Amino acid sequence: MGNSALIVIDMINTYDHPDADLLIPSVRAALPHVTRLIAQARSEGVTVIYANDNFGEWRSHHGEIIDKTLAGVNAELVEPILPDGASLFVVKARHSIFYETPLTYLLSQLGVEHVVLCGQVAEQCVLYSALDAHIRHLRVTVPRDAVAHIHEDLANAALRMMERNMGARITTSEEVVF
Template sequence: MSAADRDGGGRTALLVIDVLNDYDHPDGDALRPSAHAAAPVIGRLIDEAHARDVLVVHVNDQHDRWDIGAEDLVALARRGSPDELVDPIVPRKGSPFLLKARHSAFYATPLEYLLERAGVARVILTGQVTEQCILYSALDAYVRHLDVVVPRAAVAHIDEELAAAALRMMEANLHAEVVDEQVDWG
């Protein structure tokens, strides 16, 4: 039974995962083209979510620095990408911003508690990397009985084949709704 079935509805939240990145790492060159294609789509979804009063939560890798915050990560991203690709995905004032240590947005973060307190039953996953952090976050959402939506144009990958397999796994095993770009905000 899904969270929406259990509580008669529930809110939707847009999760923006690991988008603040300078691409200065071993997978950076492989990730960059897909991330650049996904960034404007993620930006549009963030705009839509805010316009609809949908909770937008940014969860970002801390790059092995626990003293880093959102502003520092935005500066790091600006070093690796032009402003027109960073500006749409910058966390807005008032949007929750969480740091994560490992692949899942839920692992060792207060995300589950935040979503539960906000009455969220459905999450829309966007960001990087489809075959890693998006997949593991989808699994963790699923085991927490959250409904999962993944707009394929709003997730970036390192390996196109692994990303396609990850999306198929999310659909088949986690009952995720994988959509092109448009989402039903619920």
């Protein structure tokens, strides 16, 4: 059985976008579970990869993205889950963590066959990333309490789709096995 990786999707965020008011309450609810998963992965020696939008800042690198979010009004949503020195960071431009990123190559180099996806947004980036992981023959786990949503009904439908159509294991963060 291959290695696992925890992938933290779009949690380094300024929350300066039209859906932020709908998203932030769900992020606050998911944040303790994401934080716990990151700590668990680190303590078990599991690779933690941050896959994050660049907010259209094509000259930025991950340090600048982090600095921008920490300077914003919602820094308290970012501080608990900051990457450490061992974390990897992939900048993405669109919804899927795989689209036009080096993630497929990185995971193959690490021998990763199982990804645990957490972060935001369940009905968008997490859903599309789970599909792309599935078509790459990766095993996928999504802890429902560690993914934030904009629209709860769409998030619930997305989680059902991931489970039924993609064979993803939908669980709680406490039940995650790397």
